[in-house]
Amino acid sequence: MIDKFAKDNLHGRLRRDREALLWKLDGLSEYDARRPLTATGTNLLGLVKHVATVEARYFGEVFDRPSPESLCRWQDSDGSDQWAAEDETREQIIEFYRRTWKHSDATINELPLDALGHVPWWPEPYLNTNLFAVMTHVLSETVRHTGHADILREGVDGRTGVRAENEQQIDEEARAAYCAKIEQAARSAASIKA
DSSP: OOHHHHHHHHHHHHHHHHHHHTTTTOOOHHHEEEEEESTTOOHHHHHHHHHHHHHHHHHHHHHOOOSSOOOOOOOOTGGGGGSOOTTTTTTHHHHHHHHHHHHHHHHHHSTTOOOOEOOOOOOOOOSEEHHHHHHHHHHHHHHHHHHHHHHHHHHHHHOSSSSGGGGGOHHHHHHHHHHHHHHHHHHHHHHHOO
């Protein structure tokens, strides 16, 4: 009984956060979806491509159910799973992610939580694991990168939230006042410590 609840709960959260990550691309220009937004080159479309690749590997190779998709080598030194090349369209990357969902969902639906898997890129003693641990890991990766995407999107146009129905109108004046309050607290704390 608890296994079904745990599996359904983790799977439901994964589905929710997949959609939230894709929503971060809504309404963006091609440039804003692809451009580096941090000193290390992190970008919104690259986050989607990376999370799709991670999910494809974990719910594929780990359970001897290889993804039908062609995947870049694991953690290529060129970081090619973290950005979109000129010849890769946004639609191709989104559709890759959605096809990955189907393959992952089939793995999740067909295997019990204690199904054994092997993660060759994990250190000992974690190489051998199970579906529960992998679901938890992929969910945490998805949440982590969706959080990155949320911050990046906020920097692009101020848009925040996890889905369109939760989005509120941006009150620029209220945001500026709030940030000024935080800035003042930071300056005051810094002068006290000095």
